Amino acid sequence: MKDVYDIAVVHGDGIGPEVCAAAVEVVRAALGNRSPLNFREYPAGAEHYLKTGESFPDASFEGCRNADAILHGAGGIPGVVHPDGTEAGLDFTLRLRFELDLYANIRPIRLFEGVTCPLAGVKAGEIDYVILRENSEGLYAARGAGVQLRGELAVDNLVQTRTGVERIVRKAFELARQSNGAPRDGVRRVTCCDKANVLRSYAFFRSIFSRVAEEYPDIATEYVLIDAMTMHLVLKPGHFNVIVTENMFGDIISDLGAATIGGMGLAPSAELGDRNGFFQAAHGSAPDIAGKGIANPYGTVLSAAAMLDWLGVRHQDASLAAAATNIKTAVNDALASGCLSADLKGSWKSADITRMLCERVAEAN
Ligand code: IPM
Numbered sequence: 001m002k003d004v005y006d007i008a009v010v011h012g013d014g015i016g017p018e019v020c021a022a023a024v025e026v027v028r029a030a031l032g033n034r035s036p037l038n039f040r041e042y043p044a045g046a047e048h049y050l051k052t053g054e055s056f057p058d059a060s061f062e063g064c065r066n067a068d069a070i071l072h073g074a075g076g077i078p079g080v081v082h083p084d085g086t087e088a089g090l091d092f093t094l095r096l097r098f099e100l101d102l103y104a105n106i107r108p109i110r111l112f113e114g115v116t117c118p119l120a121g122v123k124a125g126e127i128d129y130v131i132l133r134e135n136s137e138g139l140y141a142a143r144g145a146g147v148q149l150r151g152e153l154a155v156d157n158l159v160q161t162r163t164g165v166e167r168i169v170r171k172a173f174e175l176a177r178q179s180n181g182a183p184r185d186g187v188r189r190v191t192c193c194d195k196a197n198v199l200r201s202y203a204f205f206r207s208i209f210s211r212v213a214e215e216y217p218d219i220a221t222e223y224v225l226i227d228a229m230t231m232h233l234v235l236k237p238g239h240f241n242v243i244v245t246e247n248m249f250g251d252i253i254s255d256l257g258a259a260t261i262g263g264m265g266l267a268p269s270a271e272l273g274d275r276n277g278f279f280q281a282a283h284g285s286a287p288d289i290a291g292k293g294i295a296n297p298y299g300t301v302l303s304a305a306a307m308l309d310w311l312g313v314r315h316q317d318a319s320l321a322a323a324a325t326n327i328k329t330a331v332n333d334a335l336a337s338g339c340l341s342a343d344l345k346g347s348w349k350s351a352d353i354t355r356m357l358c359e360r361v362a363e364a365n
């Protein structure tokens with residue numbers, strides 16, 4: 001337990017500042033007057049790049065690295081790009097992932113009561129799984145290191161290391177052990193999602209998965225190819241419990257999974273290394289709706305709750321764990337009572353949702 005926890009806050013671009021401020025407000029309300037959290041803001045993102053030529057200043061990086069946790073709104077503006085054509089606003093997220101070795105990206109996909117599932121006949125509780133995205137290698141490890149030759153060809157390499165695959169697979173089994181299993185049958189199950197039928201790198205991933213799985217005889221295992229997975233996540237989402245997969249595949253099925261529970265606005269994410277934790281919703285910066293007060297803050301609020309959970313376990317601080325539980329309950333109740341933003345076909349503004357959540361968590365205190 002610590003007296004003070006330093007939280008590095010980066011607002012980012014588009015709706016980033018709106019959803020980030022909402023999450024900070026809800027966390028403050030949940031912790032009350034004696035909150036041990038000390039929020040410190042740092043600049044980064046596409047907007048900052050336009051202003052200064054730097055997307056992620058070293059001082060901001062150091063602030064994030066030394067903080068107890070990092071909270072981010074969202075980053076990136078389409079068209080704000082480096083000379084190689086890649087987006088400058090993504091440097092923040094990607095540099096943190098690689099340089100702080102945030103290898104485990106935990107992305108819960110859960111259908112809440114009160115939200116209409118786009119899949120016919122699926123009810124709250126019937127979708128409840130975790131996508132565990134390997135976050136430090138895979139295809140995205142090639143960021144900034146690919147080759148473009150004479151305008152004729154381009155190559156990015158997909159990287160899988162034994163150490164990298166082993167640790168993410170172990171994490172998947174640990175998550176499954178702590179879970180209630182898949183909604184459909186209650187079975188604790190880890191699904192290895194790859195493309196081992198075509199590429200050596202994925203066959204390697206699968207072979208390491210099989211070996212590690214032997215250490216967890218209490219957990220069911222299965223193998224699903226990524227293309228088939230996109231179908232299963234739509235047709236039988238209740239079958240899944242924990243899905244472990246390579247970086248880019250995890251990126252793609254995160255959005256697919258989010259769509260099945262009503263959209264990106266309800267998908268939180270926690271990016272964890274052995275020392276640092278980075279929390280942001282899985283969605284992007286949605287510049288088209290920025291500044292209109294209609295952004296959905298739930299994803300970032302839930303990510304902030306995950307931050308409190310993580311800090312609570314790490315520092316054996318029950319007050320943080322309790323605040324996390326309050327926030328998650330408040331989100332459940334608010335959604336169930338129809339407190340829905342425009343993306344969820346409701347008419348609640350971000351500020352009203354935030355106020356509602358603050359009231360609920362303050363009551364629970
Ligand atoms: C995500 C985002 C990121 C990614 C961007 C912001 C770099 O889409 O976290 O899923 O592509 O991984």
Ligand code: MN
Nearest residue numbers: 251252254282
């Ligand atoms: Mn993504």
